[in-house]
Amino acid sequence: MSALVVNDSLDFNALKELLGVTDGNLASHLKALEKVEYIDVQKQFVGRKPNTQYAVTKTGKKAFSAHLDTLEALLKTRKQAH
Numbered sequence: 001m002s003a004l005v006v007n008d009s010l011d012f013n014a015l016k017e018l019l020g021v022t023d024g025n026l027a028s029h030l031k032a033l034e035k036v037e038y039i040d041v042q043k044q045f046v047g048r049k050p051n052t053q054y055a056v057t058k059t060g061k062k063a064f065s066a067h068l069d070t071l072e073a074l075l076k077t078r079k080q081a082h
Helices: 012-021 023-035 057-082
Strands: 039-046 050-055
Touching: 012 023, 012 050, 023 039, 050 057
Parallel strands: none
Antiparallel strands: 039 050
């Protein structure tokens, strides 16, 4: 999600290279994110090759922001405990 939040969109190969994951691993995560409508998927052809672009939706941005807020609160709580 963080890679998609900071980019307008990325294609499958760019995400795979950036994250260093396998095709199957990336595909399963992208399907899960698409299912909850956190990402938008656009399939097209570039020349004769299929190309799938992924972009974060408004719902995805809100969810990611909430996730970061939760992580930040957790870190602050742990800092105060020490």
